Each structure stands twice: as structure tokens, then as C-alpha cells.
Amino acid sequence: MAQVVATRSIQTSLLCPNSRSPQLNPSTLASRVFFPRENNTTTSASRIVAMRSARAEPELIPVSPEDVPKRVEQFEHVDVQELLDNPVGSMWSKPIVRRKTKIVCTIGPSTNTREMIWKLAEAGMNVARMNMSHGDHASHQRVIDLVKEYNAQSKDNVIAIMLDTKGPEVRSGDLPQPIMLTSGQEFTFTIRRGVGSADCVSVNYDDFVNDVEENDMLLVDGGMMSLMVKSKTEDSVKCVVVDGGELKSRRHLNVRGKSATLPSITEKDWDDIKFGVDNKVDFYAVSFVKDAQVVHELKNYLQSCGADIHVIVKIESADSIPNLHSIITASDGAMVARGDLGAELPIEEVPLLQEEIIRICRSMGKAVIVATNMLESMIVHPTPTRAEVSDIAIAVREGADAVMLSGETAHGKFPLKAVKVMHTVALRTEATISGGEMPANLGQAFKNHMSEMFAYHATMMSNTLGTSIVVFTRTGFMATLLSHYRPSGTIFAFTNEKTIQQRLAVYQGVCPIYMQFSEDAEETFSNALALLRKQGMVKEGEEVALLQSGRQPIWRFQSTHNIQVRKA
């Protein structure tokens, strides 16, 4: 499967404070982790390659079809010392390390074909996002059908579908051609329709004039250009250009520090939400949520149509910040939508808010996605900037469930490379996050609840033994609970509901697997272990922690709650 590229020894040897490599200083890191690419003498690295080829082939699964011949490169992160020290064979009985942090890809003109959806999925996409600000229902329908087709034929991978609402975006109107704006010149925005000249353009929002005041800063495209408000008339706002540039048609407009007084869910959004219900998407990403009320409204609507779709709130509006707790409490997860967030609020607040939103979501056991500009330069360049790589690493370290690509995969030149970079950086960063210890103190808050207690102890057990966890879940609840304790091993979540399998794709560390449950618990357990062995997800003889619990126990009579250690 796509995420699998290395073996567990990376995690244990690189990061365990008590292992043979106590400190990650640059010299030990270089010598212990990376193979020299060119060496014609017999170094440790070349001996390892020789040792490896003499053994049974390890479970290294290609990241993409293009990677198949490059097997040695995939070993770049194998711990050389551990290979040398361990007797032949022992290393390969440890669990395989999979990427835990999930990748959301926005699908657009660069990726909306069958071939590209398949390639993205094989490269590591976990969630396909459709931005309803662009395209039409027919084009989004094709993408949904392709993702469903991929899921139906894939044995060991599943892609969730996320519909991102347009929301109350304020945009400038159409222009016959782009206009150059220079610092110091005057420029006017008007609520009159159809205006597009060298010194004035329409705005798609009738209350624009009421919402802005003298000396407000208007940002175009999140700050690519800025204009200061000088005066207003009944239907127009006169500005002076501060930072100039080229103004194109239908550009995003934000007022620094202010949110538009528009409903979070517009008429178009309701139409798109209905489209999502008809197509049974897995998630809505709801734009410009300002309070919990709108989340309740959407959830009530979904309940009234019997739709089981989870709601991810996009935190991007200045007004949402004082209500963060109540908004996230009402939702199933949050997205740190850094584009608009950094336009409505001072840009230096973005990293602090990112950390805070991740912290709140983690404390509440909700999914959290970090979005926008993660590999922006890869829209046009084949390699990322170092700052972008660090940005991904920070989101992974902060504990995001998922990181998101926008223009990089929607209209970029290198969508597959962008996913591979994200995959590699996330995997490498995860290897530096120490595992094998007590799970975070989430358990204390829930210690009187049976499910939480079981998830906590299953995590403890698997961390102590260095195993993966196998969990059986009908509703997804136990798998998400385990995810939030962040065990070091993979959470193999077996479910007999396709919708649950798809939804679990966004959660950190969860590998969701669809399987029919038998009436007999024992038979189901052994079917699950056989399937894991057959797919190469665990090795013959590998130990796993097995958990069956939850609010709706599956086998009430035989095994309501249980944790076991089994050999696959």
C-alpha cells in the first residue's frame, strides 16, 4: 500500500531516548540514517545492501508505480547500525511503519482524470477535496464517481471524499483584462453590477460598503495586493493602493480584522450540500464558520435527510476566533484554513492559531487538518522550498491528523511530486516523534468511561510491546478514539461499513479496512489477521494488540470488551 516505505526500526532506533543512538546530533544522524549514494569501497551501507539481498525480500511497498525499480532508495532511512547488530531475520519480524499523518488533495484541472486519481491514490492521497468555489456539479460528479470507482476496486486503500463549500466569499468582479495597480494610485470598488474598468471594479457583496470603514485595509488574494479605504459613498468604496500588482477577474477580497456580515452557509452552499447528500460524500469542509449555531443548523439538516456526513469547520474568519471552543465542540473536526485566516487576521497570528486549533482539537478528540500554501512553490517548480518542508514537519509534530494540498494538486504542474514530498516529509518527521511511552493524558479525563479506558490501555500495551493495534468497529468510534491517543503502531481498523471505512481515512495513524464480520468473534479475529497477512500489512508471526470494545460492542454475548495480544 502507498504509505508503506520503511520498517519500524527507524522509529525505535532513531528516537528512543534509551537506544544506542541517544542523541540526534547532525553527525550521528547523517552516519546512521542516510546511505551514501556514491561509494565504490565496501562501507557499512554497501554491506547492508548485500546482507539485505541475501535475505528474504522485506515488505517494501512502492509509493507509486514509478518507484518500483528504485528499491535501494527506499532504504535510505533504514537504520544501518541496527541492521548490522541484529542477527539475520530478527529485524524483519518487527511491524512495518506506515505514514500516520494523512494527505488531503484538492482535485482540479491537473488531477481530475481517472489516471491521475489512481496515481494520486497510489502516491499517498487519503482524502480527495472538491472546492465548490470552482467547477460545476457535473465536473465534481465525475471526480466523485472516479474516487468511488477507485475505492471499489482497491484491496488495501481507501480515499475519503470531502466537499468544501464556497461560503460567503467576497470577490471582485470580472474584468475584460487584468489591470496593473501601482502604489499610491486611487482605485474604487463598487456594489454596482458589471463594472470593470481601469479604476473601478464591482464587488459581489451588497453590504460591502456598510462593512468597511475609513482606514480599513483591503487585501486582494490574501495579501498579494493591499488597498487602504479612503472614503465611501452610497455604493462605492474609494481606496488608495498600498501594495500594487496585477488585478485579475474574480479575486478574493478580505478586510483585515473583519469578517463579512454574511451567513456562513449561502444559498449556493445549501445547493452544494444537497449535492453532497445525494452523492454520500464523507465530509463537508464548511467555509467561514463564525459560531456553533451554523454547525448545529447543518447537522440538523443532515439528520433530517438521514445523511451520515461529518462536518469539518474551516477556521478562517476573524469572528470565529472568540468562539473556537464552541465551534469545534459542535463539529467533527476543524481545518486551519490559513489562506483566509492570514488575511482576516494579522499574518503573524497564523502559526500561533494553528498550534492552538490543533491543541483544542486534540484535547477534544476531533480531527484536525492543516491547509494552504504547504508546498505552494511546487505549483510551478518540481522541488519545494526548505521553508515549505519545515512547514509540513511542524504540522506533523504539532499532531495534525492531516495536511492538505490545494493549488499544488488542483492546477499545479507537479501534483504527484507534491504528494510524494508530503509523504516523505511526514514519514521522516514521524520517525523523530518518540513513541513507546505513555499515551497523552487524555485518559484521565475519561477514566470513568469503559471505551476510553480500553483505548488508553490498548495504546499502552501496543506501545510497550511495540506492536500494531487491530480494532473492530461498526461506527468508527473506537478507531478514532485510539487515533487520538496516538499509539506508536498502526491502528488497523476493521469495519463492516463502507462509509465508516472511508471516513476513517482522515484520522492519524488509522488504516481502515472493510471486512464482513461473522457472528462468531473468534472467526472474525482470525479472518482479520489472515487478511492482514495476505495483504502484507503484517508478517507471519508478528504480534498485534487486538481490541474489541466501544459504545456498541459487536459481539455482545461472547466478548463485549477485550484486549489481547496475538500472533498473526
Ligand SMILES: Nc1ncnc2c1ncn2[C@@H]1O[C@H](COP(=O)(O)OP(=O)(O)OP(=O)(O)O)[C@@H](O)[C@H]1O
Ligand atoms: N474544480 C476546479 N476546477 C477548476 N479549477 C480549480 C478547481 N479546484 C481548484 N481549482 C484551481 O486551483 C486553485 C487552488 O485551489 P484552492 O482550493 O486553493 O482554491 P481557492 O482557495 O478558492 O483559491 P482562489 O482564491 O484562487 O480561488 C484555485 O484557485 C483554482 O484556480
Ligand SMILES: CC(=O)C(=O)O
Ligand atoms: C483552505 C482555505 O479555504 C483557506 O486557506 O482559506
